[in-house]
Amino acid sequence: MLPASKSIPKEMLPIVDRPAIEYVVKEAVRAGIKEIILVTHSAKTAIEDYFDTQFELEEQLEAKGKNTLLAQVRDILPHDVSLISVRQHRALGLGHAVACAAPVVGDAPFAVLLPDVLVDCDGLDEDLGIMVERYQASGAAQIMVEEVPAERVDQYGIVALKGGVPVPGESTPMTAVVEKPAVGEAPSQLSVVGRYVLPGEIMGILAETPRGAGNEIQLTDAIASLMERAPVEAYAMRGRTFDCGNKAGYLQAIFHFAARHPELGEQVREMMAAELG
Incomplete structure (x- = not known):
């Protein structure tokens, strides 16, 4: 940006x-x-x-x-x-950033939300709330995922599933997370979105997780270790994501939320129509 x-x-x-x-x-x-x-x-x-x-x-x-x-x-x-x-005094990866909160989180379950990604469920029950409810009911960590085109799987963390692909709003057990697999070798087309509900015990795992991709401590590596001892599920989101970490995604988010703004929405939609005119 x-x-x-x-x-x-x-x-x-x-x-x-x-x-x-x-x-x-x-x-x-x-x-x-x-x-x-x-x-x-x-x-x-x-x-x-x-x-x-x-x-x-x-x-x-x-x-x-x-x-x-x-x-x-x-x-x-x-x-x-x-x-x-x-x-976070040094930028050593997402896993390191999460671990910085360990003294506050303690042993309690917690959610991780990456601020680059906005999620809009457009009036539906919100995905994060459903993930929290599923964690409380099952004790299984929840990782939000969405389907991406097969030719773009090498740009994301892709999950491997124990069963079939879950329908939106449902979860299914995970067996692995593969970081940026080669096209044609991905275990699925479900990419990690940037919303996680995790047990407090992953903080201890992060403390022992060595540096991985990019010489950084990766949250995905800690989740892979967690899967060896506790259930982890992929939650198929129902909403829509906006990647505000790049200019195109940021502008798309502005267009979307401006068009739905309670005070400006009608005027914005008219302006958009005029520009496209």
Whole structure:
């Protein structure tokens, strides 16, 4: 996302009128999660500041009678949800980032949401909430997956399944995760999306996981080790994903959420139609 992300964390780039990270945090909140842990580094203090209370701004909005804006500012994080941040001092991979939260997570089950990816279920029961319910009911870790074209499997982590491909909204046992397999050699066309519900015990596994692909500690390697001792399931998502880690995906997310915006939607759809005209 350069050059925009040169001075602004890419998670803070706006999707219409809110930064991308807010969409992800609120997705977790809607799934019933009450404790949010941000894994950040020194260049991303803007993320922490965004979720903090700004009394001066709220006082100004209240004094000017801008009650709608005041409500939106106060609605960023519900009062019954706590948010803290921990620092990842060196970028050593997703597995390392998750492990940085171990002192806070302890032995409790937790979810991992990658902020590059936005998920919209368009009014359906949300995928992350279903994954949490399935974990609570079965004790099996849940890995969100979606189907990708066969010619693009070499760009993703691809799961191997014990049974047939699950229908959207259902889970099936996994036997392996293959990182970027060669086209024609992939065990399925189901790619890992960036949403995980995991048991606390994986923190101990991560602590012993050596560096893998890219000389980084990979979460997929730890999940592979977890499968040797506990059930792990692939959850076939029903919603739609937007990869905001690249320019095309970011613009697609803006178009999608702008067209559905409660205040701007009609105007945006008219503008899009005029541009395509």
